[in-house]
Amino acid sequence: MSIVAVGSAKASPGATCLSVGLGLSWEATIGRRAVLVEADGDGGVLAARFGLTATPSLVELAGAARHELTIEKLQTNCQMLAGQLPALLAPGCGETTTAVLAPLAGQLVEGFGRFDDIDAVVDVGRVRTDSPAIELIDHCDLLVLVVQPRFDQLVPLVHQARTLTARNVPTALVCVGDQPYPPTEMAKACQLDLLGVFAHEPRVAQALQAGLPDHRRHRRFLLWRSLAELGQRIHYRLQARTEAASPR
Ligand SMILES: Nc1ncnc2c1ncn2[C@@H]1O[C@H](COP(=O)(O)OP(=O)(O)OP(=O)(O)O)[C@@H](O)[C@H]1O
Ligand SMILES: [Mg+2]
Structure with a gap:
């Protein structure tokens, strides 16, 4: 299993929407199954957004997996998001999620x-060094750092990128939209690879917050196509990483 972490640099740029979109499109794009894990120390939003129940969640999994985490325990404690993507949800309360x-x-x-x-x-x-998800960040196969391409986001991003590079976290940048500051300039300034642009499309992003009722219709939209493109680029990176790690 590969771990693809998706985190934000600052200012709620759309990390959760991108995670949901990647999860929903993963199998169609990459041909492998995916599980979505909500590991946001500020608390979960997916149960509320997708009309799911408060349990099971990370809390129940933590209890069940005290001795060992098995695939059965993981599956039992997931809920189906938009009827198709197994998701391990975080409780809405940040303190509980962190604990x-x-x-x-x-x-x-x-x-x-x-x-x-x-x-x-x-x-x-x-993404913070004191995040309760830091082990997942440190051991992920790729961290997708999501940012709005705005000039005021640049200084915090540069600092964050430095920290991640020092921790050897394989990180690539995704900009939500390409305005007003060019994504290539953002990537150059923070010395991260630009994975791509997640199209800025509020109407479709809205659908990503409540499931995609009519899948086929959404595939025509730029946001959906940008998701498929990002998924493919992530896939190539994961493959390259596996090949580099495997003995010749
Ligand atoms: N690609 C997009 N195009 C337009 N609007 C978007 C896009 N992605 C997200 N949004 C909007 O931005 C807002 C924040 O999205 P989301 O919850 O995914 O951000 P986040 O980075 O996870 O925020 P937080 O830091 O609160 O967890 C939502 O209102 C969402 O509809
Ligand atoms: Mg979020």
Whole structure:
């Protein structure tokens, strides 16, 4: 299993929407199953956005996986998002999420390493060194850092990129939209690879917050196409990483 962490640099740029979109399009784009993990220390929003129930969540999984995390325990504690994507949800309360996630994150990393045929898209929320998801960030196969291409986001982004590079976290940048500041300039300034642009389309993003009722209709939209493109680029990176790690 690969772990793809999706986190924000600052200012709620759309990390959760991108995580949901990648999760929903993963199988169609990459041909592998995905599980979405809501690991945002500020608390979860997906249950509310998608009309799901408060349980099961990370809390129940933490209890069930005290001794060992198995794929069955993971599956039992997921809910189906938009009727198709298994999602491990965070409780709405940030304090509870932080308390549960901090000790569970290492177990998730270890468990995911054993589950071969499914990938994890993990919404880690705001990327910080004191995040309860830090083990998932440190051990991910790729961190997708989401940012709005605005000049005022640049200085915090540069600092964050430096920290991540120092921690050896494989990180690539995604800009939500391409205005007003050019995404290539953002990437150059923070010395991260630009993975691509997540199209800025409020109407379609709205649908990503409540499921995609009519899948086929949405595929025509730029946002959906940008998701497929980003998914493919992530896939190439994961493949390159696996090839580099495998013995010749
Ligand atoms: N690609 C997009 N185009 C237009 N609007 C978007 C896009 N992605 C997200 N949004 C909008 O931005 C807002 C924040 O989205 P989202 O919750 O995904 O951000 P976030 O980075 O996860 O925020 P937080 O830091 O609160 O977790 C939402 O209102 C959403 O509809
Ligand atoms: Mg979010």
